[in-house]
Amino acid sequence: MIAIGAQYYRPPNPPASDWADDLRRMRDNGFDTVKFWACWSWMHLAPGRIDFGDLDRLMDLAADCHLQVVINTILENAPYWLEQAHPEARYQDADDRPIRLTAAMNTPGGGWPGLCFDNPPVTDAAHQFLTRLAERYRDHPALRTWDVWNEPHLEPASYFPDRMYCYCPCSLAGFQRWLMNRYGSLQPLNETWARRYTDWAQVAPPRQFEAVPDLLDWRAYWFANLSRWLTLRAAAMRTADPAHEVMTHVALSGFTGQLATHTLDEFTLTGPVDVFGTSSFPTWLMGDDPVEHLFNLDTARDAAAGKPFWQAELQGGRGRREGPRSTPHPSPDVLHLWMWNAYASGASGVMFWQWRPELLGPEAPGYGLRAADGGPTGRSEAAARFAEVVNSNHLTPWHPDPPSAALLVSRRTALLAYATDRTMDLYAQAVLGAYRMLTDADVPVTILHEDQIEANGVPGHLTQLYWPMPAVSSDQLAASLAAFVRRGGRLLAEAGPGEYTPSGWRRPQVPFAELFGAMLGEADACAAIPVSLRDGGALIGTWQRDTIAALSAEVLGSFPDGTPAVTANHLERGTAIQLGTMPSLAYYGTRDQASRLAISHLLGAEPRCHAARFTQPQPGLITRPGQLTNGRHGVIALNWSAKSQEIEICETSSTVSSSHTGATRRTVRAGELIDLPSHSALLALTGSE
DSSP: OOEEEEEEEEBBBGGGGHHHHHHHHHTTOOEEEEEEEEEHHHHHEETTTEHHHHHHHHHHHHHTTTOOOEEEEEEESSOHHHEEEEEESSBBBBOOOOOOOOEEEEEEEEEEEOOOOSSSSHHHHHHHHHHHHHHHHHHHTTEEEEEEEEOOSSSGGTTTTTTTTOOOOHHHHHHHHHHHHSSSSSSHHHHHTTTTOSSGOOOOOOSSOOOHHHHHHHHHHHHHHHHOOOOOOHHHHHHHHHTTEEEEEEEEEGGTTTTTTOOOOGSSSSTTOOOOEEEEEEHHHHHHHHHHHHHHHHHHHHHTTTOOOEEEEEESSSSOOOOOOOOOOHHHHHHHHHHHHHHHOSSSSEEEOOOOOOSSSSSTOOOOOOOOSSSSHHHHHHHHHHHHHHTTTTTOOOOOOOOOEEEEOOOHHHHHHHHHHSOOOHHEEEEEEEEHHHHHHHOOEEEHHHHHHHHSSOOTTOOOEEESOOOBBOOOHHHHHHHHHHHOOOOOOOOOOOOTTTOOBBBBBBSSSSHTEEEEEEEEEEEEEEEEEEOOOOOEEEEEEEEEEEEEEEEEEOOTTTTTTEEEETEEEEEEEEEOOOOOHHHHHHHOOOHHHHHHHHHHEEEEEEEEEESOOOOOEEEEEETTTOOOOOEEEESSSSSSSSEEEOOOOEEEEEEEEEEEEEEEETTTEEEETTEEEEEESSSOO
16 A cells, blocks of 8 residues: 655644644544654754653554654754854855754744754764654654655755855865865866866865856765765664664755755665655646656656655645745645656655644645644545545555656756856756656656766666757766667757766867767757758757758758758667757747657657557646556556546556546446546556456
8 A cells, every 4th residue: 555644743833732633634534644743953952851742642642543654853953052062063155154043934943954964063963863763763653664854955055045055164174075085186176177276275165156167066065965964864763773764855856946056866865765755846836737746756756766755745735925926725636636646656655745734934824735723625635535546446556667768867967057057947947848748748758867877877678768958978978878879779869969078168079979970060049940850840949059960860850041950870779869959948938749749759759558548649648557566557547638538448447537526446348438537537457456
């Protein structure tokens, strides 16, 4: 069975007088899991003195209600006595401005943003707190999982994305040690950074934009550093409690825009944990966009690399109080289908943020699945109906079939955009535009990180690879992509592949001439530009236009002036296709149907779901073939469109049609058409129970 539940306790919310009734109602709603925050500043009152009173009672109440508990250990609110003893450990920005502990949106009980864990006294005190927690609850019958870091990122960036962190003395010393280990001596550092340092004491991180190589190294240090912090937390918890799983969950995919500012690349955060997860606030942060929601889910799943992953937070009610930007409650039918999005992507847990709205801070009265007094809402009833489908059908986690197509994402390209443009928005739009093109064509994809390709090559099950905005490439990445094509893969790269080195230097000549069978000449900026394809298709690109000289490649498409815009080079068993512009960026804004069809055709990534298919495919109709843990195969079909749609069942199947108002179960014969209403889902399973 999958875990279904909600976040409940974050001090000082909710009132203790409501705890027993609320947890009983949660169980009556069909939920089996609840999350409690263990806030360092709230509990650790003085050295050696921890107040376990609230958690003791909550854990016992959960056990009485047959609820399993995720304890979320929150170290991003440090005790005030620790700040008083070690003021040098406060986070500092590039202008040496320290942040004093305070209350904030995500910590109404104070202590935000915590203290910098590069300082040994902070790490030691935090690990003592984690150890005491684990020793206290490791034998409690309600305990399910430890979530050791809630939405890991460089915490102050949440409120100050225009500032860079952390420049406290210990972080500066740590960066210098990291550079010494990376470069060995000053000479290679000077060559990379274009400096003439004569002593390591002169070396320091950048404190403004446009110092490209050193800014890239400064961010690389922090990605490695946050991974180290997570490893230490997980190790401390496992040492004290080896019996329970350790997890973490990110706020969202860093590739949607926060990778550079928040130091958030989910692919760097999955190694130390047993379970991974992501938060999703589709109405508040995604404009009710189901495709962006799916991107975040798919990225978390693929970053987990086979480990279980959860929809660890899912928006339950209206967004935070934010003046005219405040967002409304999601409708019950939309909330119900968000849960199916998570399940179809492979999530083995769906947890709402949160059960009832808080009563203090900017999140009051936001995000509650229930009303402020704990009473039911249409949203909680919709969640209960999803839980009923899962529980009555004994559904185990869904394992999506491995897609044959992948989207190549690059932390280095995102950081290059950040270093030069002061924002990575352009790269985020390219990634989301490319994902949307394929999802709108109902083509499932794997999100494949450049780190994975450099370490292990392109996975063998993949046959198509789309590379949006491919500005940065290492030699190892280039070699792995060439090997992928030679073995029979199909690579589709947008304009300027490998224009820049991983250190941010513009190469005098763009590489990959042998792979793509073409030479790239001068590149120019451009507005929207049409491309005519030889087979009669068309697409729209934007932002960059390359001059392409075909060598061994054949020309598949042209710009309006007749010059090559698309080439294809057949290399051994595979094909490398070069685009002279950025269709992903154009599609992000236009949703052009011709571009969607053209890219799917060029990539050779047609929908391949054999279990069921929509009779009139269009954006908003999504199928995810896969299987349950018990091996029963089938398909999940999602109708996000505004109209009812017909879906043809291709194999005799037992089906569950699910909407926020209820579920219908029946056996459907091969070739039968089923009407799937707007904002509803269908689960079709072949074979017997």
